[in-house]
Amino acid sequence: MNFASYHLWSQFEPALGREDAHCQMQRGWRWTQKSSVKEVPELPLAETIWQKVGKLAQQGIYEFHQDPLLLKHPKGSERVADRLYLYYEIATVRARVMRILQQYQAAPFLLGQDILVLNRGDEPIPPPIDIQVADDRFQLFAAFDCIIRSSEDRIHIIDFKTGIADFDRRQADVYLLACSYLYPDLNAVASFHNLETMTRSELITTADDRLDSIASTLARIAKLHRQQLEEYQLNPDCFDRLFPAHPGRHCQYCPFNYRCAYAAAGLTN
Incomplete structure (x- = not known):
């Protein structure tokens, strides 16, 4: 079946302002190295520093909330760093992640929240969501960092960021589309939270007609991506x-x- 995700969308079409650095051939290298176009997960690549920092930062937030007493412990950040084997990382990664852990311990914005989902960041790919758009059907993959219940009828999707990269509204749109299927009886909002700079985006909402447009865009990308891989195979x-x-x-x-x-x-x- 055709499949789509925010990640695939970003490989097809660059974020606003990133057009000069976008290359379709990189998408080709990523996907044609598979032994079969039926395989969805990508082959692992060497992690960059910013990817490593982002993954470890998310794991650190997860560890704090697995054992909330660490948030009150005078050496809570150091205890979490031990669990992450942070001292085996290169100095740049170690320093940046340690600062994130200390900042979060000082201001743990998830403490006391009704957390529905909090991922460690290294879990398997979640089950896809089947989406039908006119005559096209595709599977949507969406991995959430965090979802909290902010009121009786509303959920808040939080995506963790690090570094200085701008937020991409399309990622929030994909999450909101996914939640319209996973939590059909609840209203959803989304936001980005940079764990390194301690900045947040505005709350993002999406009307039903925009969700339909996003689903149509993803269906088009999923279909074209599949066709290109099959043509390459031939x-x-x-x-x-x-x-x-x-x-x-x-x-x-x-x-x-x-x-x-x-x-x-x-x-x-």
Whole structure:
């Protein structure tokens, strides 16, 4: 079955302001390395520093709420760091995550909240949601960082961020679409919370007609993505046409630059 997620959407279409650094060929490298187009999970890649910080920060928040007494302990952050084996990480990652843990212990914004979902961040891919849009059907994958019940009839989706990257409204839209299926009797809002800068986005809501539009967009992307992978399976020589390159300075951060014939030109620009 066709499938979609925010991650796939972001690989198809860049976030606003990120157009120059977007490359369809990276999506091609990611997905055509699979032995079969029927396999949904991506093959693991080496983690960047910012990915490592984000994952460990989320795990730290989870550990605090598995044992809330740590929030009151004078060395609670150090105890959580031990559970994360933080002292085995490189100095940059260790310092940034330690600061996040200390900041959260000083101001634990989830303490006392009615937490419905709080993921550690390294769980298996959650079961997909079947979505029908006209004659198209696809499976939507959405992994939530945190969902709290903010009132009797409303839930609040919180997505944790680190670093200085801007928030992408589309991610919240996908979460809100997923919750319209998972929690059909509840109103939902979403927000982003940067654990490193301690900043929050405004609350994001989405009307029903926009949810329908998002579902249609995801259905289109899911269908096209599947078609491209199947066409590549039949004719691997069409790779460059299906997944056109966009070389530039961003090539130096691409995990596939060692395999890409266009990366050398991008690295010199």
